[in-house]
Amino acid sequence: PRYQQKIALIRELKKLDADLVIVDLDAGAHLNTLDFFRMTETNGVVVITPERTSIDNAFKFIRAAVFRRIERFYQSPEVGQLLRKNETIDQFLGAIEGAPVFDSRTKEHVQQEVIALVQAFKPKIMVNKVQNAYEAKVASNILSKYCRESLRVEPDDLGYLPFDDTVKEAVNSGIPFIATRPQLQISRCVSDIANRLGYF
Numbered sequence: 001p002r003y004q005q006k007i008a009l010i011r012e013l014k015k016l017d018a019d020l021v022i023v024d025l026d027a028g029a030h031l032n033t034l035d036f037f038r039m040t041e042t043n044g045v046v047v048i049t050p051e052r053t054s055i056d057n058a059f060k061f062i063r064a065a066v067f068r069r070i071e072r073f074y075q076s077p078e079v080g081q082l083l084r085k086n087e088t089i090d091q092f093l094g095a096i097e098g099a100p101v102f103d104s105r106t107k108e109h110v111q112q113e114v115i116a117l118v119q120a121f122k123p124k125i126m127v128n129k130v131q132n133a134y135e136a137k138v139a140s141n142i143l144s145k146y147c148r149e150s151l152r153v154e155p156d157d158l159g160y161l162p163f164d165d166t167v168k169e170a171v172n173s174g175i176p177f178i179a180t181r182p183q184l185q186i187s188r189c190v191s192d193i194a195n196r197l198g199y200f
Contacts, residue, residue, distance in 0.1 A: 001032065006032060006035060006036075010035065010036065010039055013039065014039065019199065020199050023036050023039070025037060027057070027061075028061070029060060029061045029064035029065075031068070034064055034065050034068045035068070035072075037065055038065060038068065038069055038072075042122045042124075043124070043197070044065075044123045044124065045123070045124045045125075045126055045158060046058050046061065046062060046123050046124065046125055046126070046143075046155070047126050047127075047128050048125065048126070048127055048128065048139060048140075048143060049127065049128050049129050049130075049139075050127055050129075050130050050131075050135045050136065050138065050139040051139075054139075055139060055142055055143050055146075058125075058143055059143060059146045059147065059150075062123055062143075062147055062151065062153065062155070063087075063150065063151055065121070065123070066089070066118055066121055066151050066153060067083050069117055069118075069121060070083060070092075070114060070117055070118075071083055073113075073117060074110075078099070078101050079110075082095045082096065082099065087150070088150040088151065089114070089115075089118055089150065089151050089152050090150075090152075092114070093111050093114060093115075096110055096111055096114070097111070115152065118151060118152050118153055119152060119153070119154075121153055122153075122154070122155065122156055123147075123153070123155045123156070124155065124156045124157075124158040124197075125140050125143055125144065125155045125156070125157055125158055126158040126159055126160065126161070126193065127139045127140055127159075127160040127161070128160070128161050129161065129162075129163040130160050130161070130162055130163065131162070131163065132162070133160065136159075136160030137157075140155075140157045140160075143155065144157070156196075158193055158196055158197070159189060159192050159193040159196060160189060161186055161189050161190070161193075162185055162186050162189065164177075164184065164185070164186040166181060166184060166186060167186070178190050178191070
């Protein structure tokens with residue numbers, strides 16, 4: 001969608017008379033995906049698998065979402081330019097400190113605002129297709145460590161889903177596995193995730 005269409009759609013989604021609205025987004029960090037993900041500060045869920053490439057891609061996405069949040073907050077060409085030149089939040093804060101376009105009072109104010117913006121951002125991590133809970137925890141911890149050290153963001157661990165052929169069967173049959181086989185571990189994990197989100 002064009003930018004104005006996207007903003008109008010986001011505005012209407014927020015007005016829906018619903019307990020829960022799920023927006024299933026593409027992988028990747030293009031602007032439309034980032035802006036839909038940013039609709040909520042605390043309920044965005046990043047789904048990863050316990051593989052290095054998935055964790056790295058998820059970190060890049062969260063970093064892009066954080067930087068997009070800052071960029072949209074300020075809507076300033078100078079801030080946007082500084083963001084593009086830095087990889088981490090600490091580097092960005094250092095660039096603000098050294099920027100000749102800001103006086104010392106403005107620098108301090110912007111730095112405090114940026115820290116508040118990133119610390120209010122609380123993406124949730126869900127690990128999919130794992131062999132066990134330990135594997136899920138390791139993957140979640142690695143991504144959280146990257147986010148904490150590079151972005152000053154502390155994601156929430158939402159839970160995990162084990163690898164299970166029942167998922168494929170459910171997709172092919174069109175009947176949710178949680179309804180037909182609630183006793184399975186994967187069904188219990190879905191219930192746990194729903195509980196953590198506050199919808200069950």
